[in-house]
Amino acid sequence: MPRVDLFGPVPRKPRRVMMHAVDIGQAPGMMPGWTSAKGGKFVCRRCGHDAGWLFDMTDTEIRRGVPCPVCNEGEG
Numbered sequence: 186m187p188r189v190d191l192f193g194p195v196p197r198k199p200r201r202v203m204m205h206a207v208d209i210g211q212a213p214g215m216m217p218g219w220t221s222a223k224g225g226k227f228v229c230r231r232c233g234h235d236a237g238w239l240f241d242m243t244d245t246e247i248r249r250g251v252p253c254p255v256c257n258e259g260e261g
């Protein structure tokens with residue numbers, strides 16, 4: 186029996202390793218092009234990559250995390 190995918194293809198949901206915020210804060214000031222001074226210090230739990238502080242993020246983005254450039258290398 187063929188496997189039926191009820192939800193269809195999900196092209197915009199790549200399986201990625203995400204870095205998680207170990208600390209959350211605000212940038213000391215806004216930079217040109219930013220929409221938010223919010224950000225966090227992101228570290229990958231998988232490889233330990235320390236991305237440092239990233240800003241111009243929404244609360245949702247901070248909570249979700251950002252893709253690890255080391256673990257996701259070669260995925261565009």
Ligand SMILES: [Zn+2]
Nearest residue numbers: 229232253256
């Ligand atoms: Zn990583």
